[in-house]
Amino acid sequence: MNTGSTMNITSLLFASSLVFVSLIFSYSQKLKLEKEIVISIIRAVIQLVAVGYLLNYIFGLKNILFTTLLLLFMTFNASYNAAKRGKDIKNGLLISFASIASGTMITLLILVASGSIKYEPYQIIPVSGMIISNSMVALGLCYKQLGSNFKNRRDEVETKLALGAEIKTASVGIIRDSIKTGMLPTIDSAKTLGIVALPGMMTGLILAGTSPVVAVKFQIMVTFMMLSTTSISSFMACYLAYRNFFNERKQLK
Amino acid sequence: MSILQFHNVSYFKDEKYILKDITLNIEKGDFVSIIGPSGSGKSTFLKLCCHLISPTSGSIKYLQKDLMDCDPAELRKNIGYCFQTPHLFGEHVMDNLSFPYLIRDLATDKNRINLLFSEFHMDMDLITNEVKNLSGGEKQRIALIRTLLIAPEILLLDEVTSSLDSSNTDIVENAVNSLNKAGITVIWVTHNLEQSRKFANKIITIEAGRLKSVDITGREA
Numbered sequence: 001m002n003t004g005s006t007m008n009i010t011s012l013l014f015a016s017s018l019v020f021v022s023l024i025f026s027y028s029q030k031l032k033l034e035k036e037i038v039i040s041i042i043r044a045v046i047q048l049v050a051v052g053y054l055l056n057y058i059f060g061l062k063n064i065l066f067t068t069l070l071l072l073f074m075t076f077n078a079s080y081n082a083a084k085r086g087k088d089i090k091n092g093l094l095i096s097f098a099s100i101a102s103g104t105m106i107t108l109l110i111l112v113a114s115g116s117i118k119y120e121p122y123q124i125i126p127v128s129g130m131i132i133s134n135s136m137v138a139l140g141l142c143y144k145q146l147g148s149n150f151k152n153r154r155d156e157v158e159t160k161l162a163l164g165a166e167i168k169t170a171s172v173g174i175i176r177d178s179i180k181t182g183m184l185p186t187i188d189s190a191k192t193l194g195i196v197a198l199p200g201m202m203t204g205l206i207l208a209g210t211s212p213v214v215a216v217k218f219q220i221m222v223t224f225m226m227l228s229t230t231s232i233s234s235f236m237a238c239y240l241a242y243r244n245f246f247n248e249r250k251q252l253k
Numbered sequence: 254m255s256i257l258q259f260h261n262v263s264y265f266k267d268e269k270y271i272l273k274d275i276t277l278n279i280e281k282g283d284f285v286s287i288i289g290p291s292g293s294g295k296s297t298f299l300k301l302c303c304h305l306i307s308p309t310s311g312s313i314k315y316l317q318k319d320l321m322d323c324d325p326a327e328l329r330k331n332i333g334y335c336f337q338t339p340h341l342f343g344e345h346v347m348d349n350l351s352f353p354y355l356i357r358d359l360a361t362d363k364n365r366i367n368l369l370f371s372e373f374h375m376d377m378d379l380i381t382n383e384v385k386n387l388s389g390g391e392k393q394r395i396a397l398i399r400t401l402l403i404a405p406e407i408l409l410l411d412e413v414t415s416s417l418d419s420s421n422t423d424i425v426e427n428a429v430n431s432l433n434k435a436g437i438t439v440i441w442v443t444h445n446l447e448q449s450r451k452f453a454n455k456i457i458t459i460e461a462g463r464l465k466s467v468d469i470t471g472r473e474a
Contacts, residue, residue: 155340162303163400164330165356173342249307250325 059122067121071128075101078136082237086143088150088244095240100135103232107131107225116221127225130201134186134226135233142182142234143241149174150245150252157252167250171242182234183227190223255317256281256407256438257302262311264297271297272462275311279455281406284433284472285440286453294462295442296337299409302440303332330357333405337412339396341384346395350380353402362402369398372431374424390421397425401432408432410441414448426452 019041026033058070078100083092108119108128117123150157153174160170193199201222205215247253257279264272272294279285287295300306301313304320313320315328341349354361370377373394379387387395393413400408410429414422430452433439443449449456454472458465 155336155338156342158305159336159340159342159396160352161326162305162329162334162336163353163356164326165352166326169356249304249321251305251307 055121055125058125062121064119067119067124070121070125071104071132072101074128074132075104078132082136082139082143085140086147086241088147089143089241090244092143092241095237096136096139098240099139099233099236100132102236103135103229104128104131106232107229110228111221111225126201127222130222131225131229135229138182138186138230138234139237141185142178142238145178145181146174146238146241146245149177150242154252161250161252167243167246171245175238175242178238179231179234182238183230186226186230190227193219193223254281255279256283256315258314258317259301260312260314262301262308262313264294264301264306265309270462272301272308272459275459275464277457277464277467279407279438279440281438282433282436283438283440283455284430284453285438285455285457286449287440287442287457287459288444288446288449289459289465293459295459296411298459299334299411299440299442302407302409303329303334305329305334330403331406332409333400333407334409335393335397335400335411335413337415339392339413341387341392341395341399344383346380346382346384346387349384349395349399350402353399357403359403365402366398369401372428373398390417393417394421394425397428404432404437407438407440410439410443412442412444415444 019037022037023034025031026037058066075097079093079096082096082100083089086092086096089095108117108124108131111117111127112119117127150171157170157174161167189199199219199222202212202215202219205218206212245253255278259275259277262272262275263270275298287298289295297306301308304313304323304325307321315323315332320328342352343349350366351361366380367377370379375391375394375398379391379395384392393416397413408429414425417425426448429439429441433452439452441449441453450470452472454470456466456468456470458468
C-alpha cells in the first residue's frame with residue numbers, strides 16, 4: 001500500500017476509477033445523478049489541489065498575522081453558512097461569528113497554553129478547520145431547532161408570558177433543547193469513536209505513517225476540543241438568538 | 254374607577270381587521286362577559302388586555318396608564334389570563350404551581366395552594382401527579398389555580414368552561430364568582446348567554462370585530 005509520502009499521481013489516477021462505480025450505479029438505476037457526481041468530483045479535485053498549494057504556501061510563511069487573518073476568514077465563511085439555517089434570526093451572521101469565534105478562541109487558547117499544539121500555521125490551521133466546521137454544523141442545527149420549537153411550542157411560551165415571565169424565562173426550555181440538539185452529534189460521535197469508525201484525522205495520520213498510539217493521542221485531543229467548541233458556540237448562539245423571536249414589547253412575533 | 258380603557262382600538266392582521274374601533278371602559282370590580290360568534294375577535298380582545306399583542310391603532314390604558322408605557326412582564330403579573338385550551342408545562346403539576354412564585358423570586362406558598370385547591374374542589378394528592386395523567390377538567394382547574402396563586406387585579410377567561418362537564422363548570426363558575434366578590438375584575442369570553450346573565454354585570458357583544466353592544470344586566474358588581 002502507498003502511504004501519504006509515497007503516493008504518486010498514477011496511483012491516484014487508478015483510484016479515480018472508483019468514481020465510475022458510482023456513475024454506473026447512477027446510470028443503471030436511472031438516478032440521474034451522473035452530472036452531479038462529475039461536477040462534485042471536479043470541484044473536489046480543484047478545491048483540494050488549490051487548498052493544498054495554498055496551505056503549502058501559508059505553512060512556509062510562518063506569519064502569525066496572516067495565520068490569524070486566515071482563521072478569521074474561515075470563521076466568517078462558517079458563520080455565513082450557519083446563519084443561512086436561521087432565516088428567522090436577524091443578525092444571524094453576527095451572532096454566528098461571535099459564537100464560533102469565541103468557541104474557537106477559548107479552545108485554541110487552552111490547547112496552545114497547555115502545549116498540546118503550537119501557534120504555527122501547520123498545526124493551528126488544520127485544528128481550527130476541524131473546530132470551526134464542527135461549530136458551523138452545530139449552529140445550523142441549533143437555529144433550525146430554535147425556529148421549529150418557537151413554532152411548535154408557541155402555546156407554552158405564550159402561557160408563560162401571560163403569567164408574567166420575562167422572555168428569557170419563557171424561552172429557557174426551548175433554548176436548552178436547542179443547545180442540546182446542536183451538541184448531540186458531537187457527543188454521539190465521541191461515544192462511538194474507535195468502535196464505529198476511525199475518525200478522518202486519525203486515519204490520515206496512520207496512513208501517513210504515524211504510529212496508531214500517537215494518532216490516538218491527537219484524536220483524544222481533537223475529541224476534547226470538538227466538545228468544548230461545540231458547547232461554547234451552541235450556548236452563545238442560542239442565548240443570543242432567542243430574542244429574535246420576540247418584539248420589543250416582549251410579545252411573540 | 255376605570256381599570257381598563259379602550260380608546261378606538263383596532264387590530265389588523267393578515268390583511269384584515271380582527272378588531273375595529275373598540276372604545277369601552279371596564280370598571281374595577283366589574284364582571285364582564287364577552288359574547289359573539291366564533292371568529293368575531295373575542296380572544297384577540299383578551300390578548301390585547303394582557304398585552305400579548307399590541308393594538309395596530311388606538312390606545313389601551315390600565316389604571317390610567319397606557320399599556321405601551323408599562324413594562325409588559327410586570328403588567329402581565331397583574332392581569333391573569335386563562336386560555337381556552339390550558340397548557341400545563343413541565344412534567345408535574347407542581348412545576349406549574351411553583352412557576353408564579355419562581356418568576357417573582359418568592360417561596361412557594363403551600364397554604365395558598367391548599368386554599369385554592371379546596372376552592373376548586375381539587376384533591377391535594379394531585380400536586381405530585383404527572384401533567385399527562387390529568388383529565389381535561391383537572392388541567393383547566395390547575396391552569397386557573399396557577400393564574401390565581403398570586404391574585405391578579407384582572408382575570409381574563411377565554412371560554413374556560415366550554416369543554417368541561419356540568420359539575421366542573423359549576424365549580425369553576427362558583428370559584429370565579431367568589432373571586433369577583435373579593436374584588437378581582439373578571440372578563441370572561443363565553444358562548445353561553447345564560448352563564449353571562451347569571452354572573453356578569455356587563456355583557457359586551459362583539460360581532461365581526463366591532464363592538465355591537467354593551468348591556469348592563471342590573472347585577473351588582
